[in-house]
Amino acid sequence: AQSVTQLDSHVSVSEGTPVLLRCNYSSSYSPSLFWYVQHPNKGLQLLLKYTSAATLVKGINGFEAEFKKSETSFHLTKPSAHMSDAAEYFCVVSDPSGTYKYIFGTGTRLKVLA
Amino acid sequence: EAGVAQSPRYKIIEKRQSVAFWCNPISGHATLYWYQQILGQGPKLLIQFQNNGVVDDSQLPKDRFSAERLKGVDSTLKIQPAKLEDSAVYLCASSPSDRVYYGYTFGSGTRLTVV
Numbered sequence: 001a002q003s004v005t006q007l008d009s010h011v012s013v014s015e016g017t018p019v020l021l022r023c024n025y026s027s028s029y030s031p032s033l034f035w036y037v038q039h040p041n042k043g044l045q046l047l048l049k050y051t052s053a054a055t056l057v058k059g060i061n062g063f064e065a066e067f068k069k070s071e072t073s074f075h076l077t078k079p080s081a082h083m084s085d086a087a088e089y090f091c092v093v094s095d096p097s098g099t100y101k102y103i104f105g106t107g108t109r110l111k112v113l114a
Numbered sequence: 115e116a117g118v119a120q121s122p123r124y125k126i127i128e129k130r131q132s133v134a135f136w137c138n139p140i141s142g143h144a145t146l147y148w149y150q151q152i153l154g155q156g157p158k159l160l161i162q163f164q165n166n167g168v169v170d171d172s173q174l175p176k177d178r179f180s181a182e183r184l185k186g187v188d189s190t191l192k193i194q195p196a197k198l199e200d201s202a203v204y205l206c207a208s209s210p211s212d213r214v215y216y217g218y219t220f221g222s223g224t225r226l227t228v229v
Contacts, residue, residue: 034217043118043205044157044220090156101147101170102218104156 004093006105014113019078021108023091032094033074039087086112118221126227132194135224139208149205196228
């Protein structure tokens, strides 16, 4: 069965410093992996996706993630945090059992300090 | 392109009452999903439609939840009767296809509070 683990429920960084949100996955197949962001009272927005092409994936708002099969990881990074990055971030793995449904992690709340 | 529309944005009901949520997906999107997001948790899939047929409803509590997708476009999710543990945000998402690499577009959700 597929699963995804977000290693930190809360992360705090200072504005202008790097962001690292950690995600590990479990999959018997070649997974597709995604990062979504959810701002308060807003819907989920796709940041980036990995679907077996380049292992370093660039997304919106300066975010990127690297797929590392040997470590079963898909960590999300950004070189310099901005106040507007404060939100909940979800790592998602696809389930290729036929319906290709998403399996969400439990989320990481990012706090950006001025 | 217009996004996924959901209504209402908020709903407060008493336990044992019924409630319905509405979703209008992006035009032309064949696949529609309903997710339940309980506070502090990641979203959980309730039901997936491909056009107007159900693809996956394995996690839908069918004794109280029902969903339909009329003519393969709009969808409604109903809870009857509601329980306290149904308090959550109900998210609708759509995708051009069930091929996962397209990604989903989510609506803003309906926040349900059962008291």
